[in-house]
Amino acid sequence: MRIRLGFVANALGLWDASPSKTMTYKRYTELPKNERMDRLKEVTALNLNHTKRILYYLAAHEIEVYRMSSSLVPLATHPYVKWDFLKPFKKEWQELGELIRQFNIRASFHPNQFTLFTSDREHVTENAVEDMKYHYQMLEAMGIEKDSVINIHIGGTYGDKETTVERFHKNIKKLPAEIKDIMTLENDDKTYNVEETLAVCKKEDIPMVLDIHHHEANLTTEKIEEYIPDIFDTWKRRNMVPKVHISSPKTDKAFRSHSDFVDLHFISEFVQVLRKFDVDVDFMIEAKSKDFAMFDLIEGLSSIRGVKRIRGGTLEL
């Protein structure tokens, strides 16, 4: 079995390469009208260029798993701004897509916590659809929508999980079919645990992203290995290697917070579990130290007996 590792958004090994430069609505309104659009485009051009630099960095390190920043385009879906971020950057989007293909990178998006389909307020669902569209359009512009996922959480519980899950199934119908086709759902550290998330995924035929840190923070009564075959089966429709989110607790007290680096022992236990299933997986490292945390974990895992590093970002077990 093979494990590929990757990281989220920013590469700390590169100087000044944030792909998430922003302009808030407040700042936008403070600019003279004739400068506003120029500034939006400037920020976007910079984020796209930084993403390009990161893709080359990934290639140089043979890293094939990467989550792109959701903040590539500032105010892309703001109701009073909403601007065309596709046409002015047609060439740039295409170039990113070509590099992603050329370097065999598995790219994904993970919209923010306000993108959810459980709310009983209609505008929340409308905003969620808008935000999902924004992410989908970026993937389309890069020509990689068929090979990518947009991952979100189920959402809040509103004091009644059962009713709320039903509302999720109702609200998700508002999402255009082609976008729903490429979405995934991740188990949550506070609300929907592995068992509950898996049930929703099965019902909607949506692949499930397993987050092992969230799982430890929000345990189901059963052991994780009992769920793994079903979780991994949800990826078969898309013929994709299952994706697992990796992080470890900051402290015992702040258990849910992400530690800067990933604790090797926290993960190696899980890797031993995976070994029994002998299946390829991709690890998305979610830690404050980003690529450094990923490199650290790659080296840590490589030192385990029976684990061999066969490429910069790939381990064979």
Add this chain to the structure above:
DNA sequence: ACCTGTCAAGTCTGG
């Protein structure tokens, strides 16, 4: 050069 308050959006808890 460093520090601090602010920012479109979400829910949850407590008052």
Add this chain to the structure above:
DNA sequence: CCAGACTTGACAGGT
């Protein structure tokens, strides 16, 4: 109904 927590990085303005 509202404030603060949760949590996030980036940024502008102040010292």
